[in-house]
Amino acid sequence: MDFTSRSDPRREAFHGIDLSLLSGNLAAPGPDTGTSANAHGVSYTSRRVLLAFAKGHVLGWAPYMLTHRATMAFDVVGRRAFDLRRRERALFTRAPWRQPGS
Secondary structure (H helix, E strand, O other): OOOOOOOOHHHOOOOOHHHHHHHOOOOOOOOOOOOOHHHHHHHHHHHHHHHHHHOOOOOOOOOOOOOOOEEEEOOOOOEEEEOOOHHHHHHHHOOOOOOOOO
């Protein structure tokens, strides 16, 4: 999700903003998506894609593969993005974390 907070753009696409967009509950207090035509468009598109995926429909993009790490990024204009977390993965490979007891 790349759709940013409408009341505080510095927050960008914060954790949880997708919940109100996916539920279509844009006017509820707190979600910070706003109720603009853009918010409704992103909400409609993301819900349509999620339901199609859940029903097993072909969505028009290749399955996720580690070699490409293609991801659908939802915003006013959706786009296919590649390896969005590359920098984070590179940072954490230097200090791998192991779950205690494993």
